[in-house]
Amino acid sequence: MPTLELKNVSYAYEKGKAVLQNVSGPLETGKMYAILGPSGSGKTTLLSLLGGLDVPTQGSVLFDSEDITAKGLEHHRRNHISLIFQSYNLIDYMTPVENVRLTAKLDAAPILERLGLERDEITRNVLKLSGGQQQRVAIARALASDAPVILADEPTGNLDADTAEEITAILKESAHAFGKCVVVVTHDREVAKQADVVLEIKLGHLKEREYK
Template structure:
């Protein structure tokens, strides 16, 4: 199975003297659901920022589909190949849920026969009705806003979805529904999901889990 994302000999330091990650090597396969766990301040967000192309390593190299991000360019990688889901949703509150999605599609240059209908269909898939989709996102609940953020990521048609604690602000039942949605996306669309979580129960539901601790990243085995 081909690696969709590989981190090779990755190290990262702040201000050239505070080391956060050292000699990290991870391969992520296509069509898998991964979780990343670790203590607060261990470097989980740094790892995700590197994987998203939002930051660059101090040393080492990152590959997407076996091509270096240095060759792809970070801007192209972020725009075309990876979708990011933030804990804070990062939705435009003055726009409706549908408009949030179509705006993201326009930015990424994605055109369908009808982007609005495409967005409505995707919202329905994640449990948001057309009526809810027409509401401004600030009127939706936290769980609904997270579903909109997931629908936005799916509409951008990236094979790689990276999520930074998307269930961190949600109740247990809604969190389970979001994880079930991720698992369904992986299984039915052969996408790769990499998700940071602090919840070991959620982590145990993924295909593989990595622990970030003491500047290193190691695979955990729950099953």
Template sequence: MTICLQLDHVNYSYGAAKIRVLSDVNADFESGKMYAITGPSGAGKSTLLSLLAGLDAPSDGVVRFEGKDIATTGYSKHRREHVSLVFQDHNLIDYLTPEENLHLVNPKADMKILEDLGLSREESKRNIMH
């Protein structure tokens, strides 16, 4: 078992009132496995994903990637080199192609990702608005 991503006593609060969204979250994610984060609306799923992706920093605790604290290695470096994130809302830029949208999130992404999602090479280069 190789731990790729780890949450160690992670807490997250926001706003002046310090509204607690996540409290003492501990989790280990193994390399090569697929995970689903489920729960009711407002449970903190999107916040948790933002922390794992390095889009936000925990109020307390540590997020580690391959054993290293992403705060120490750098959030932007973590996002740039290790993260691909797809939002559930319509956050694609409609005047870009699927390939261009993919490269906005991960410039190193292989086009095989779009093929795995069912898009042909031709479709991945087609403007979304058409």
């Protein structure tokens, strides 16, 4: 049974421009999905709909076969979803350890160090870290959460190639070893190659594609 499911989802901006048209499909536990498409094709919009940050113009998003609006979008976001934003969305007066503790009951230090942060860096204010380091904190916060779904918007965009490869492997491990449903919006070919399923948005439609 899919963890998340899109059912005839369409989305249009206020001026009437259709971004997504009658999109349907399952997103299953234990798999990593990559969503591809040109800029402006609706990738981030789709991620927002899956995460309950927005609602479809038509159709519905289901979690465990129930419409996510049934118990409220806030309930969905709080209990089911862990988000990795392009803009990090860290609490800027906190340290990396404190940011991760917002979503996790476990010790934050090991996962931050696994993502390449040094011991002295994890106790600094996040504003004193580089963009790449802040991105790692955002990823650590998502990985440490108990939420069954990880939604990531260009998670490797500010990272060097070696770190991006390591982060991708950790996201994939989160799906395979820890039973998460991982959905990654990306332009990175190497990230897409590592995904179990590659989906492409083209002219408002979502289709599975071969990608090797």
